[in-house]
Amino acid sequence: QRLGVMDVEIDDIYLGNGVSELITLSMQALLNNGDEVLIPAPDYPLWTAAVSLSGGNPIHYHCDEQADWFPDLVDIESKITANTRALVVINPNNPTGTWIPRAELHRLRRELPEHVLLVVDAAYSEYCDQDEYSFGEELIEAEDGNTVVLHTFSKIFGLASLRVGWARAPREVA
DSSP, X not given: OTTOOOSOOGGGEEEEEHHHHHHHHHHHHXXXXXXXXXXXXXXXXXXXHHHHHTTOEEEEEEEEGGGTTEEOHHHHHHHOOTTEEEEEEESSOTXXXXXXXXXXXXXXXXXXXXXXXXXXXXXXXXXXXXXXXXXXXXXXXXXXXXEEEEEESTTTTOOTTTOEEEEEOOTTTO
């Protein structure tokens, strides 16, 4: 409500013990043995662990230090296979602080094959106040809607000990 997102019902929001639990739950629900998930390098290490522990294969895509750690879109595209179930975008990224502008995030979503879920880890979204930034909420309402967005209250609101995270996805995806 604070963000002015329209048409969000209680069944559109999923709560967890921080984004960490939501990462683990989402990978356990999504993956079968041998499925692949593209994860940025460097990343929040729990992503690699959650994919591995869920039977999947973490495939790391390059984030270019010379380009302020921006994800290498060509590298991402080259690593997508028939076994790729998801692309994780940490926006803004922890630990690099790099953020992906709205137009690039939208382009990335449009160019992903139908079988690839875009997972946006937006745990640090409140720290990015750039006009061109989007945490991806509008992609959930997009035509294909094949996007999940993860958030937490424990960063910006200082609730680290309470571990409250939330996710939003289209109902068909959830």
